[in-house]
Amino acid sequence: MVVGGGLVGLAIAYGVRRLGLSVTVLDGGDDAHRASRGNFALVWGQGKGFGTPDYARWTQASLSAWPGFAAELADISGIDLHYRGQGGFHLCFDEGGFERRGAMLDRHAAELGADAYPFEMVPAFELRRTFPHLGPTMAGASYSPRDGDVNSLHLYRALITALRRLGGSYRPGAPATGIARDGAGFAVVAGGQTFRARTVVIAAGIETERLAGLVGMSVPVRPQTGQIIVTEKAVPFLPYAVSTVRQTNEGGVMLGDSVEERGHDDTVTTGVLGITAARAIAAFPVIARLAVVRSWAALRVMSPDGLPVYQQSASQPGAFACICHSGVTLAAIHAGELARQVAGGALTGQAAAFGTGRFDVRAA
Numbered sequence: 202m203v204v205g206g207g208l209v210g211l212a213i214a215y216g217v218r219r220l221g222l223s224v225t226v227l228d229g230g231d232d233a234h235r236a237s238r239g240n241f242a243l244v245w246g247q248g249k250g251f252g253t254p255d256y257a258r259w260t261q262a263s264l265s266a267w268p269g270f271a272a273e274l275a276d277i278s279g280i281d282l283h284y285r286g287q288g289g290f291h292l293c294f295d296e297g298g299f300e301r302r303g304a305m306l307d308r309h310a311a312e313l314g315a316d317a318y319p320f321e322m323v324p325a326f327e328l329r330r331t332f333p334h335l336g337p338t339m340a341g342a343s344y345s346p347r348d349g350d351v352n353s354l355h356l357y358r359a360l361i362t363a364l365r366r367l368g369g370s371y372r373p374g375a376p377a378t379g380i381a382r383d384g385a386g387f388a389v390v391a392g393g394q395t396f397r398a399r400t401v402v403i404a405a406g407i408e409t410e411r412l413a414g415l416v417g418m419s420v421p422v423r424p425q426t427g428q429i430i431v432t433e434k435a436v437p438f439l440p441y442a443v444s445t446v447r448q449t450n451e452g453g454v455m456l457g458d459s460v461e462e463r464g465h466d467d468t469v470t471t472g473v474l475g476i477t478a479a480r481a482i483a484a485f486p487v488i489a490r491l492a493v494v495r496s497w498a499a500l501r502v503m504s505p506d507g508l509p510v511y512q513q514s515a516s517q518p519g520a521f522a523c524i525c526h527s528g529v530t531l532a533a534i535h536a537g538e539l540a541r542q543v544a545g546g547a548l549t550g551q552a553a554a555f556g557t558g559r560f561d562v563r564a565a
């Protein structure tokens with residue numbers, strides 16, 4: 202049983218079902234907060250996990266799994282994910298930023314040793330060969346051939362479709378209101394019905410803290426707001442994913458790099474959107490000519506240190522909690538390694554590094 206049908210819960214459910222186990226996903230209704238429907242859709246590793254090598258390795262392992270995961274998911278669901286794993290760029294707005302970015306990625310490579318991911322620093326004059334519309338004041342970019350992007354809404358729909366085609370069950374509009382021990386397993390109350398399962402995975406985004414508490418786990422989660430702008434469709438001019446500006450397969454350009462700590466507030470604000478637009482226009486001045494057709498804010502699912510949390514309840518084994526702030530990037534490893542571990546009843550290896558014990562140590 203998976204409680205929460207965002208990208209995290211669905212990826213785990215899809216992976217568990219592929220192993221031949223029966224699985225039901227209980228999800229909230231249309232009014233639920235869903236990072237999975239409001240994200241920027243990068244499949245990204247460069248710079249992630251600097252200072253926390255376990256997270257960098259976990260992310261890189263997911264990037265390695267992405268091509269096979271995407272191909273199989275597209276095959277089973279019949280939905281094209283528009284996954285581009287051909288590399289991605291992180292722009293540097295001035296020379297100082299370019300130097301600092303290069304130095305940070307060098308240090309990251311040293312930290313990871315044999316597991317370091319490939320990257321190169323590309324100065325502006327070279328970058329213009331790939332992006333002829335690059336703004337005149339830009340200093341350059343870092344590039345990693347392992348990064349990319351996807352159509353995140355297609356990914357979401359593909360996971361639901363594939364899960365159902367494989368015989369799994371996805372039940373939207375059925376938020377769990379109670380989870381309790383029931384013999385050797387658990388009873389979950391949702392929509393007036395009681396569902397029973399040997400194992401329950403709580404992957405309910407920002408609701409995970411409350412639900413995990415019902416089965417003896419303390420999983421600190423806070424929402425973090427991010428705002429995104431989408432322009433009208435344009436002829437293709439961004440051939441690669443850029444970490445703050447990306448052109449979707451349909452032609453619209455997504456702009457977004459904001460991070461705000463304002464609790465559960467997901468309203469859009471013109472101040473932040475204005476800064477986002479100004480930065481995108483500095484990067485690619487042609488964007489100034491495109492009309493904005495939509496903007497939104499969505500809530501990231503953040504742990505205190507920003508890393509994923511994968512935890513099995515010590516007092517009620519068989520209950521797991523899973524959250525992360527990069528559920529698109531990690532979808533491949535959630536459907537693979539994490540699903541295998543949950544199905545096997547134990548979190549081991551790299552996944553075990555993301556338990557909640559690390560917060561207890563800090564508090565102590």
Ligand SMILES: Cc1cc2nc3c(=O)[nH]c(=O)nc-3n(C[C@H](O)[C@H](O)[C@H](O)COP(=O)(O)OP(=O)(O)OC[C@H]3O[C@@H](n4cnc5c(N)ncnc54)[C@H](O)[C@@H]3O)c2cc1C
Nearest residue numbers: 207208209229233236237240241243377406427528529530
């Ligand atoms: C602005 C923004 C940009 C982002 N950009 C990227 C990016 O470029 N790349 C990347 O990898 N990640 C990105 N992310 C993060 C990514 O979107 C999230 O990590 C991921 O969507 C989290 O998925 P989730 O399933 O944990 O949570 P959510 O998508 O929030 O889903 C939680 C689900 O739990 C359900 N639920 C809640 N309560 C209950 C209950 N009681 N019973 C049953 N179900 C319940 C809800 O209905 C919901 O469907 C971004 C996020 C934001 C907000």
